Every structure is written in C-alpha cells, then in structure tokens.
Amino acid sequence: MKLQTFFKGVRDETPLLLAVMPFGVIYGIMALEAGLTRFQAQSMSYIIFGGSSQFVASKLFAESTPWSIIVLTVVMVNLRHLLYSASVAPYLKELPLGWKATLSYLLTDEAYAVTINHYQKRPDDRYGHLYFLGAGLILWLTWQMSTAAGIYLGKMLPSNWPLDFFLPLTFIAILVPSLNNFPAIAVALTAGICSIFFYGFPYKLGLIAAALAGMTTGFIIDMRRRRP
Template identity: 40%
Template sequence: MKDCAPLILAAIPFGIIYGALGQSTELSAWAVVAMSVFVFAGSSQFIAVGLLAGGAAWPVIVLTTFFVNFRHLLYSANLLPHVKPYSQAIRAPMAFLLTDESFAVASNYLTDHGKQANFHWYYFGAALFMYINWQVCTLVGLFIGQSIPDMANWGLDMAMVVAFIGIIVPCLHNRATLACALTAGVLSLITYDWPHKTGLLFSAVVAILVAMYLEAKQGGMQPDAHISKGASK
C-alpha cells in the first residue's frame, strides 16, 4: 500500500472524473458503479460509458474495450513466471485486479527483490488499495457530478499522464529500455488514429521486439519487467 500510494494520488482525479462523466450520461448510478466494481479498468470504462451513451451496438463496445485492455496480456505474460506456483484460486483474483498501477508496483518489487514466496500478499496489498480507491472515487464523482456541471472537462485526467511518466522514467536504465520506450512513443503517435486502439497494441509489440533484439545483442539477457512496462505505455 505504501509503494502504491503515489499512484493512488494520481488515480483519484481520474476516478472522480469517471463518476462525474457516468452521471452525465443516461446510465443509472447503479450501472456506473457496477462498471467500476466488475470491470475495474479506467480507460475502458471511459470508452464504454461513451459508447453506451451513444447507443453503440454491444459487439462494438466489447471489441473496443478488448483492444484497449489487450496490453494486460503483456502484463500477465511478464508476471506468469512469478505466479505459476500459485493455485488458480489465487491467480484468478490477481488477474482481475491487474491494472497498469498494480503491474508497475509489482514489477518494481520483483526487480528489487527477485522471486518471493509471499509475493501474492504484496501484490494484493497494492492491488486492493487501488481497487478500493477506485470505488470510492467513482462514488465521489457521482455525487459531485450532480452539483458541479461539466466537471469531466476540467482536464483533471492529466494526473494519470503524470503518473505514467513517473512509472516509466525510472525504468529507462539501459539502451534497450530507452529504445523500447522511444519506439513505443513514436509508433503510438503514428498509429494514433488506427481503429479500436489497435495502434496501441501494435506499438507495444514492436517496441518489445526492439528491446528483445537489443538485449540479445548486448549479451543474451532476457527482457525484464521494465521492458514490457515501457512498451505498454
């Protein structure tokens, strides 16, 4: 929880804006809260609320949110060696609680401490802290959104951009991770207009391949948690 606290602070305005945005649509308050409880994915929730409010067909909503959250497969592949010994009863809630923030905190912990027998308790401490924070912020946003119009247009979501920068910069520790981040950044700008956020996935995959190539060229080292993290942003 202590390690996750800085990212919690950045997520607070993002969660409040989601609640306020949901309140401004025709969705019921229960639907807005249920999405935070059962989906728990900030960017996908924003997109889904907009599509639902616009009357989009459910296949479009499902496919769009799928592509937006596809980066979580990269996160999962990176963490798999560390959670493989755990039972499915432990891995299932770990998968549900996986977010950009929980992955960043967990991968930094593993980088500093290596494989730990009780890693899942550390992970749950960070992930549940973020989960509870997101639910509270959704409720606050719903409440405030009823009193303050156009709150979603205040630009408070910039806090998440700052948080992601804070996650990435400390991870640029060698040429491979730097090339990974630069490749992902440039390609994400070039592919920004690709449909259903497919440019995000394409940029991440290419950036990871670039990093893997440079790591292999520098001595056959396996790409670590920093590589996947840098690409996914």
C-alpha cells in the first residue's frame, strides 16, 4: 500500500513534467547567458528549486544587482508557497519534523497541484505524505536533469524552438482540472483579472495581491453559501 501510494504520486505528476522539462532547459540556457558558471547554475536548481525565482535571480545577477536585493526578490516571488503550505498543513500536522522539512523543500506549484487534489479526494489517507513525496521527487529529478540539459546541451538546440511556450502550458494544466465548480471558477477569474491590474507592483507582489484577492472571493462565496 505504501509503495502504491508513492508511485501513484509519481504517475499523477508525470503529465505535468512534459511542460516542466522545456522550462528547465530554458533556465539552464538563461543562467549561463546571465554570467553564472555551470556549477552555480545547477546549484541554484538544487538549493532554490523554484523555476520562477531562479529566472528572476538569474536576470538580476546579469544586471549586477546586489545580493541582498536578489535574495529579497526571490523571497517575494516565493511568498505564494506560504499559501500552499497553509493549504496542505492540516493534512501533514501529525508527521515528524523531518518529514515536514523534506516535503516543504519539495513543495512547488506542480507538486502542490496534484497533492492537494489527492488530499481533497482522500482526506483520511494515512499514506498521503508518500503520495506527496512521489510527486515531489519525480518533479525534482526532472527539474535537475532538464537544468543540466540546458546548461550542457542548450547551444545545440535550434534557436527557433518555442520552448518558452511550455511555461504557460504548465500552469494551464495545473489550473483547469480544479475548475469544477462555481467557487473555483470565481476565484480563478478574480485572481487572473487582478494579476493583470497588479502586474506593475514592485518585487512581484502583484502575484501575492492577486492570490489574496482570489482567496477573499472564495471566502465571501463560502460564507454566503453557509448562511441559513
């Protein structure tokens, strides 16, 4: 049962990897163009393990931005993970600290998407953390390998390949399956529209503001539905 749950996480995560791989390749190419060494570029994938923040950090490095600003910006970009953590925390509260630390490192957009869907369908699954582990590990391995491919093989790829097109596809694949009821659609529309209006916020805070707007919408709808 334990292994079955682990490999189910791997299986459910696999479709998303088709869009993650080109994203990793693009990062590897961009990191070298920004002036990072191969070791630095790969180490960033090990340490940060966050595509969006790695792109931002590489761009700032290329512009000779002070390290303090780079670190602060990366933190701001990754603030959305606080929302992910709050969402999955009730299902992981009984786990030892070591498990929580491991899963927090593997908590990314794609891993969260399949994991929270699993927990919502099976909230009492005692091996749900193994599902999370399977989804997170296969994503981690894919990200490291695709980063390496971009670093070592990127110059061999045709320049007209639209690799950057796969990035929005990843998030579409994450979002669409969850839009199965009115509250979810309302939250997604609110957050999407607000993200356009808040795009110019400094330090990428527009993403957090849009997420909070979506959450507020969901909260209001839920409260209205609960009224007798």
